[in-house]
Amino acid sequence: MKAITFIIALFSVHAALGQKLPASSFAELEKRQDSLRAMSYEIINGKTQDVRSTRNDAFIPALVKALKTPYSFYFPFDSLTTMAKVYPADSSFRIFTWPLEYDNSTFRHFGVIQMNTKDGALKLFPLFDNSDYTANPDTITNHHGWYGCLYYGIIQRRYFNAEYYTLFGWDANNLRSQKKIAEVLTFKEGEPVFGGPFFSFVEDTVKKPTRNRFILEYKRDAAAGLNFNPEANMIIYDHLISETGEEAKKHTLVSDMDYEGFKWQAGKWVHVEKIFHDALEKGKVPVGVPLDKSRSNLREPKTYDEIEAEEAAKQAEKDAKKKKKKQ
Incomplete structure (x- = not known):
C-alpha cells in the first residue's frame, strides 16, 4: 500500500440545532454508517488505484x-474518520470532503454540501473537482x-x-508540492458560489490585484x-521563501518563520504584510522538516499545529529531566 502523507483535520462541530434526529432515522443511519465506513477505509487504504x-x-x-x-443533517457520521466535515457557526449547511489518491501520487477530491432544511428533506450540492483542468485557479x-x-x-x-463563509482547505497536490487554500463561499439564489474578489492587497507597499482565491503552494x-x-x-x-532562490518554483518554497495575514474589513480580507517580527536573518533559509509518516494517522488525524505542539511538549519534558539530573 502506498503511504499517504497527508493529514486530514476533521471537524465535528455540533452546534445547538433546533431539530432532533428521530430515533428511527438514527437507527437507519447507524446501519448505513457501518457500510460507509468499510468503503471509505478502502478509498484511503486500498492497495491499488x-x-x-x-x-x-x-x-x-x-x-x-x-x-x-x-433529518440526516443531525447525524454526525463520526466514525467516517477519512472524511473531513466542517460546519459554519449558523449550522445552515455542512460540507463533507475526501481524497482519492492515484498511483502517480496525485489526488482528486470529492465532496458534497448538505443544506440544513426545515422539513428534514435532503438538499444536496455535489462538488466536482475541476482543479486539474483549469489553467487559472483564480476563478x-x-x-x-x-x-x-x-x-x-x-x-x-x-x-x-449577507453571509460570507471563508473556507480553509488543504491539497496534498503531488510528490513535489502541497497547497493550502482560502476561499469565500457565498450563496446566490440558493446556489453555492466559490471564490470572489475578497482577498485585497490595497494596503500593501507594492499593490497587487485582488484575488478571488488565496493559494499557498510550497514544498x-x-x-x-x-x-x-x-x-x-x-x-x-x-511567509514563504525559496530554498534555492527560485521564487517561481513553488516546490522550493518553505517558511522563514515570518507571518503575513488578512484582516476582515468592509466585506473583504485585506492583506497585512507583516504580523510578527521574528523572521530569520536575510539570506538564511530553514531546512524543511519531513513529515513523519508514522504520525499520519487517519483514525486520529492531527494538524501541523497540533504536531508541533506535541513536539514542543516533548522537548520541554526532556529539558526538565536534564535540569533535574543536574540538580
Missing part, C-alpha cells in the same frame, strides 16, 4: 442514499467547477445583511500554516 476508485464509485451513491434519510465557480481540496476550517462573517515535506487566529481576529499564514 483500481480498488480505491471502485470503492469510491460505490461510496458516493451509498452516501447520498444515507443522506436521504429524514469564481459553482459546485460544478469546484477547486478541490480537503476543508479543515470555516469561519463566518456578515456584511450588509511537499515542509510545513506551513494558513488558518484563522481567533486571538488576533485575523487569518494568519507563513
Whole structure:
C-alpha cells in the first residue's frame, strides 16, 4: 500500500440545532454508517488505484442514499474518520470532503454540501473537482467547477445583511508540492458560489490585484500554516521563501518563520504584510522538516499545529529531566 502523507483535520462541530434526529432515522443511519465506513477505509487504504476508485464509485451513491434519510443533517457520521466535515457557526449547511489518491501520487477530491432544511428533506450540492483542468485557479465557480481540496476550517462573517463563509482547505497536490487554500463561499439564489474578489492587497507597499482565491503552494515535506487566529481576529499564514532562490518554483518554497495575514474589513480580507517580527536573518533559509509518516494517522488525524505542539511538549519534558539530573 502506498503511504499517504497527508493529514486530514476533521471537524465535528455540533452546534445547538433546533431539530432532533428521530430515533428511527438514527437507527437507519447507524446501519448505513457501518457500510460507509468499510468503503471509505478502502478509498484511503486500498492497495491499488483500481480498488480505491471502485470503492469510491460505490461510496458516493451509498452516501447520498444515507443522506436521504429524514433529518440526516443531525447525524454526525463520526466514525467516517477519512472524511473531513466542517460546519459554519449558523449550522445552515455542512460540507463533507475526501481524497482519492492515484498511483502517480496525485489526488482528486470529492465532496458534497448538505443544506440544513426545515422539513428534514435532503438538499444536496455535489462538488466536482475541476482543479486539474483549469489553467487559472483564480476563478469564481459553482459546485460544478469546484477547486478541490480537503476543508479543515470555516469561519463566518456578515456584511450588509449577507453571509460570507471563508473556507480553509488543504491539497496534498503531488510528490513535489502541497497547497493550502482560502476561499469565500457565498450563496446566490440558493446556489453555492466559490471564490470572489475578497482577498485585497490595497494596503500593501507594492499593490497587487485582488484575488478571488488565496493559494499557498510550497514544498511537499515542509510545513506551513494558513488558518484563522481567533486571538488576533485575523487569518494568519507563513511567509514563504525559496530554498534555492527560485521564487517561481513553488516546490522550493518553505517558511522563514515570518507571518503575513488578512484582516476582515468592509466585506473583504485585506492583506497585512507583516504580523510578527521574528523572521530569520536575510539570506538564511530553514531546512524543511519531513513529515513523519508514522504520525499520519487517519483514525486520529492531527494538524501541523497540533504536531508541533506535541513536539514542543516533548522537548520541554526532556529539558526538565536534564535540569533535574543536574540538580
